[in-house]
Amino acid sequence: MHKNKSIIVVGAGVAGLASAIRLQHAGYQVSLYEKESMPGGKMHRIEKDGYQFDLGPSIVMMPELYREVFELAGRDPDDYIPMDKLEPMYTAFFGENKEDSYNMSSDNAELMKTLESFGDEDASGFLKYLQTIHERFLTAKHHFIQRPFRSPWEVLHPSVLRQAAKLRTLGSADTFVGKFIKNKRLKEMISFQTLYIGVSPYNGPSLYTMIPMIEHLYGVWFIKGGMYTMAASMERLFLELGGDVHYNSPVEEILIENRQAYGIRTGGQEVHADHVVCNADFPYAMKHLVTDEKAKGKYTDKKIDRMKYSCSCFIMYLGMDKKYEGRVNVHNFVFGKDLKENIEDIFAGRKLEHPSFYVHIGSKMDPSMAPEGKDGLYILMPVSDLSTADYKWNEDTVAYYRSRVFEELEKIEGFENMEDHIVSETHMTPPDFESKFYAHNGACFGLRPNLMQSNHMRPQSKAPKCENLYFAGSSTHPGAGVPIVLLSARIASEELIADDQADQVQKRRGGAHAGEK
Known part of the structure; x- marks a missing residue:
C-alpha cells in the first residue's frame, strides 16, 4: 500500500530507530539520517582500552516494550537482545560509613x-x-x-x-x-x-x-553486551527490513513549504520525502531545524527557552585493574548525607556538597565488557542542567565532583583506594550532552515531565502546525526513559500511518467525485 511513499527519520536515537523499523515494516521506504557514526543517540557506547561502557541508559525495565520492536517484524527478540533477569535488582548504600546496605530483590x-x-x-x-x-x-x-x-x-x-x-x-x-x-x-x-x-x-x-x-x-533486566546491544540490534533489524542508514550526516534543516514538510537539508543538499519523523531533541529541533515560523506554532524560541528542563548528568567511565566482588552488584546506589538537600541543590543550580550517585558494573554480568579479570565502572551523578547551574563546567568542576565520588566510595568495603586502580578514564558532562547529542541545556532527559509539561501539555508526535511532520523522543509525549521513548515511537508511527490512510481515502473520494462530473 505504501510502496512508493518515502519517509526520512532524523536521528538514530532509540525512538528514531524504533520509528524507522515500524514504518519500514509497514511498507514505507525509510531513510535514517544520523550525525554520529553509529546508532543509538544517548544509547551510545564508549570503547576505550579494552573496556566497553554504555554511554547513557543502563537499567532495563519493562522488557516487553524492548521485545515488541522485534516481535512486530516477526523476529525472535532472543536472537537480537538476549536478556537475563537481575537478582538482586540493586544495592543501596547509606550512612556516614556506608556500612548499611540493602539488597532490593524481585x-x-x-x-x-x-x-x-x-x-x-x-x-x-x-x-x-x-x-x-x-x-x-x-x-x-x-x-x-x-x-x-x-x-x-x-x-x-x-x-x-x-x-x-x-x-x-x-x-x-x-x-x-x-x-x-x-x-x-x-x-x-x-x-x-x-x-x-x-x-x-x-x-x-x-x-x-x-x-x-x-x-x-x-523485574530489572540486563541485555548481553549492555544496553548498546539494543541500539545495534535495532539498526540490524532495520537494515534487514530494507531500510537505508546515512551516518555522519547531520541534518541542517527540515524543509517546509506551505506548512508541509517535504524533506531535509544535509551536507548542503536537499533530500525529499513524503513524510519526516524527527527524533532530534524536540527543543533543539524547534529552535534549529524547523525554521519556518508558521510551522513552529506556539513553540517559538522564546517559548522553548521558558520551558522547564530535566536535570543533567555527570558520568565517569573508569577502567579498573581489578574485579569488584563483595556487597557491590551490577546496579548500586550510593546515598549522600542528605538526599533532600542534594536534590534541592540540583534543581536550584547549586554545586553539590554531598552528592548521591549510581554505580553500574556491566562487566559483572558480561565479562566481555572488560579485559579478563577486570571491571569497568560507570558512575552517574545527577547534576543541574546548564540553564539552571550557577557554576561553569571546566576541569576544576570535573575534579571537584570526581573527588566527591571517591570520598564516598572510600567508605564502602571493596572500593578503597580507588584512584590507585584506575587504568582508563573518560567522562561526559552536561556541555558534552548538549554538543554531542543536541540535548537542549544539556538536559539528558529532555523537557521536565512536570504537570504543566505532561500528557496533552507536552509536545505531541504530530506537529500541530505542519503536515507530514512527526516527532518522537524523550521531550515528546509520553516522556523520558527507554520504555516510554519506545512508546513515543509507536505513537508517532501510528499517527503517521493513520494520517496517510485518511489522506489516501480523501484522494480516492476526490477522484470519484471528479469522475462523477
Whole structure:
C-alpha cells in the first residue's frame, strides 16, 4: 500500500530507530539520517582500552516494550537482545560509613526480609504502596501513556477527566510515598527513582512513583553486551527490513513549504520525502531545524527557552585493574548525607556538597565488557542542567565532583583506594550532552515531565502546525526513559500511518467525485 511513499527519520536515537523499523515494516521506504557514526543517540557506547561502557541508559525495565520492536517484524527478540533477569535488582548504600546496605530483590521472600528489617509497619506499607500505584499505573497505561493528544481539548472529554481523577497527580512523589512508608531510608530508596526521568521526587508528580513499582513487579533486566546491544540490534533489524542508514550526516534543516514538510537539508543538499519523523531533541529541533515560523506554532524560541528542563548528568567511565566482588552488584546506589538537600541543590543550580550517585558494573554480568579479570565502572551523578547551574563546567568542576565520588566510595568495603586502580578514564558532562547529542541545556532527559509539561501539555508526535511532520523522543509525549521513548515511537508511527490512510481515502473520494462530473 505504501510502496512508493518515502519517509526520512532524523536521528538514530532509540525512538528514531524504533520509528524507522515500524514504518519500514509497514511498507514505507525509510531513510535514517544520523550525525554520529553509529546508532543509538544517548544509547551510545564508549570503547576505550579494552573496556566497553554504555554511554547513557543502563537499567532495563519493562522488557516487553524492548521485545515488541522485534516481535512486530516477526523476529525472535532472543536472537537480537538476549536478556537475563537481575537478582538482586540493586544495592543501596547509606550512612556516614556506608556500612548499611540493602539488597532490593524481585524475589518476594528475599524482598520481605529487607522490608521487615525496616519494621513490620513499613513492610506492610510498602505492599499497600505497590497496590495503590499499580492501580494508577494501569489507568495511566490504558488512557494516557499509550495514546496521542491531537488537541488539548481532548483531555476535557468526560471519560478522560474521569480517568485523570483516578491518577491523583497533584501530590509530590515523596509525599505520596510518605503516606505508606515512614522510614527515611526506605522512603528515599523508592522516591529518588523519579531521577531516572530527570525530575525531583519533592515536586515531581506522584504518578512517577510507578517506576520502582515497575521494577518490583516486572523485574530489572540486563541485555548481553549492555544496553548498546539494543541500539545495534535495532539498526540490524532495520537494515534487514530494507531500510537505508546515512551516518555522519547531520541534518541542517527540515524543509517546509506551505506548512508541509517535504524533506531535509544535509551536507548542503536537499533530500525529499513524503513524510519526516524527527527524533532530534524536540527543543533543539524547534529552535534549529524547523525554521519556518508558521510551522513552529506556539513553540517559538522564546517559548522553548521558558520551558522547564530535566536535570543533567555527570558520568565517569573508569577502567579498573581489578574485579569488584563483595556487597557491590551490577546496579548500586550510593546515598549522600542528605538526599533532600542534594536534590534541592540540583534543581536550584547549586554545586553539590554531598552528592548521591549510581554505580553500574556491566562487566559483572558480561565479562566481555572488560579485559579478563577486570571491571569497568560507570558512575552517574545527577547534576543541574546548564540553564539552571550557577557554576561553569571546566576541569576544576570535573575534579571537584570526581573527588566527591571517591570520598564516598572510600567508605564502602571493596572500593578503597580507588584512584590507585584506575587504568582508563573518560567522562561526559552536561556541555558534552548538549554538543554531542543536541540535548537542549544539556538536559539528558529532555523537557521536565512536570504537570504543566505532561500528557496533552507536552509536545505531541504530530506537529500541530505542519503536515507530514512527526516527532518522537524523550521531550515528546509520553516522556523520558527507554520504555516510554519506545512508546513515543509507536505513537508517532501510528499517527503517521493513520494520517496517510485518511489522506489516501480523501484522494480516492476526490477522484470519484471528479469522475462523477
